[in-house]
Amino acid sequence: MVCQLEQLSSDKLGQIPHPHLGDFDYLRDPQQFAQDFKHNPEGLVGAKYLFKCSDGYTRIFVIKRVLYRAEGIIDQASVVVEVECVCTESDCQWHRDRQVMKISFSSRGRSSEDALIWEARSKAESTGDLWAFNHLPQIIDSITITYDETTAQGRLKTHPKENYKERVMRVTVLEELHPLSELEDPRDLAQVFYDVLQIHQWLYECAGILHRDLSIGNVMFRQKDGKIYGVLNDFDLSSRVQDMSNGSASDQRTGTRPFMSIDLLNPNWEGGHLYRHDIESLFYIMLCLACRYRRPNVPTPEPRAYSAWFSGTDQQVFDNKNSFLTDPHAKAPPIQPYFAGFKPWLERIYTKLHSGYKRRPTYSSGVSSQPGIQSAYDEDDEDPNFDWNTLNKRASYTTMRSIMSSFEGKSLKTRWASWNRDN
Structure with a gap:
């Protein structure tokens, strides 16, 4: 050669x-x-x-x-x-x-x-x-x-x-398209994230596409007739859901490291890229924005929150995130005053993910045990029908929609009005 x-x-x-x-x-x-x-x-x-x-x-x-x-x-x-x-x-x-x-x-x-x-x-x-x-x-x-x-x-x-x-x-x-850094009103920012949640679910449920690379650079917006619409951008690493079921599209772990789920950073994970992994990424995007920026275009002074997620190896980021998401005594996120309206969102989503990771079974069909992931060994551990795709509905669209459909006590615009709650 x-x-x-x-x-x-x-x-x-x-x-x-x-x-x-x-x-x-x-x-x-x-x-x-x-x-x-x-x-x-x-x-x-x-x-x-x-x-x-x-x-x-x-x-x-x-x-x-x-x-x-x-x-x-x-x-x-x-x-x-x-x-x-x-x-x-x-x-x-x-x-x-x-x-x-x-x-x-x-x-x-x-x-x-x-x-x-x-x-x-x-x-x-x-x-x-x-x-x-x-x-x-x-x-x-x-x-x-x-x-x-x-x-x-x-x-x-x-x-x-x-x-x-x-x-x-x-x-x-x-x-x-426009980056998040150009937004000035926290409510506009909240609408963009809620829009992205909706289009992500529509892509998965109706178009049969899983994005697989949610990151702060891929959540954008466009302005149309004076209104702001959140856009999910960059489909380079996306896959058809039907292709993922046969393993042809899930042999590589995709994502942008600071926003990747714990599972996809875990070298022992064998369960492929699941729907909830994108939901977890969306949480990290909002968390990092709220804690690492004073405003959408103004970074906080060094040392910035969660810096290890941006500079560490896969193993280091996994260890750090695992501790953050499963430790009941983890330090509260340093949410900046500008992003105070996101605190209820972040606290509720954190609670759902924390509970889901703590309570999921140690073993599941086709999924090996996950070293480093704690388990509370409660009733979920004995559930043979545990839904790994949504952590038993803790990271489902229904759950996220109930959290993110309003901001500071006022409803946000629901674009997908015809969504079937039974799905």
């Missing part, structure tokens, strides 16, 4: 000139892109590229700024940039609103983000759940680029015979 690598030219090894030099690039070589910009995406600013769109047009865009570079996930880090179309087509929709381009490197066999979002939007249209459109990302265009067989990555894939996951580069252009 080393000998073959030595025979490759510099361009085949993925070494390319800076995008400011020469003609426009075509985003055609994922290896060169990853090598040059994965760790320093700021070098992309000012670059111009040709984008061969699905409508037949070839458009030129310039990268204006780097918005985000993902860290702490299983797949290679995604890069999200703001782009501006500079093509001459008068009817080009890229001229109308702010757009972002996401460049990610995922397994070729994994369902693409654009495919899952299109499925969800088609389901919303066919079922009449039009409210869901306001809470899903809007994709403008997307292309998938494979590694050429003459590149180092392309040659490398021919050698491992088993368990090799070939990767592709996915380039997706989407409507630009």
Whole structure:
């Protein structure tokens, strides 16, 4: 293998000139892109590229700024940039609103983000759940680029015979959404979280999609007619529920470490990615925001709360979270005054998760014992029908909805008004 690598030219090894030099690039070589910009995406600013769109047009865009570079996930880090179309087509929709381009490197066999979002939007249209459109990302265009067989990555894939996951580069252009840091009213923030809870459940129940990577960067909002709508963004690590049942989509533990559930950080966990793991992630997002920020865009001084969750190894974060969530004498969260309205939410959700983890059975069909997870050995431990997916309904949508549907004594807007309570 080393000998073959030595025979490759510099361009085949993925070494390319800076995008400011020469003609426009075509985003055609994922290896060169990853090598040059994965760790320093700021070098992309000012670059111009040709984008061969699905409508037949070839458009030129310039990268204006780097918005985000993902860290702490299983797949290679995604890069999200703001782009501006500079093509001459008068009817080009890229001229109308702010757009972002996401460049990610995922397994070729994994369902693409654009495919899952299109499925969800088609389901919303066919079922009449039009409210869901306001809470899903809007994709403008997307292309998938494979590694050429003459590149180092392309040659490398021919050698491992088993368990090799070939990767592709996915380039997706989407409507630009707003981050939580732009919100000023705590009630608007609460509505965004309640919206995300609703669309997450609708995706799971109606569209058959589990998100699997709730993080503070993936909870966003859009403004429409002066109103704010929470949006669940970034479906790179999402899976179809039917695929997860046969194990094809649950062989890797996905998520962003500070917001991952205890189970998914536990090396002994064998139960796959469950619905409640996303609910637990939503709790950590709200907890970290309320305790690590004075306001949505103003961090608290160092040392900040739960810093170990952001800097530790999987084992360290697991140990820390396990202690936090199962210790009856755990220190109360340092909720900042701006977020005082979230205290009842966080206390009630904490109680549910604490109780669920403490009381779940030590063993369950297909699930090994969980070292490090305490158990109270009460009536739930003897329950052969214990619902692991929701910790016996403690982390169910019904439970969360009852907690999050009002804020500071006033009801929030329920978007999914036709939800069936018997589900």
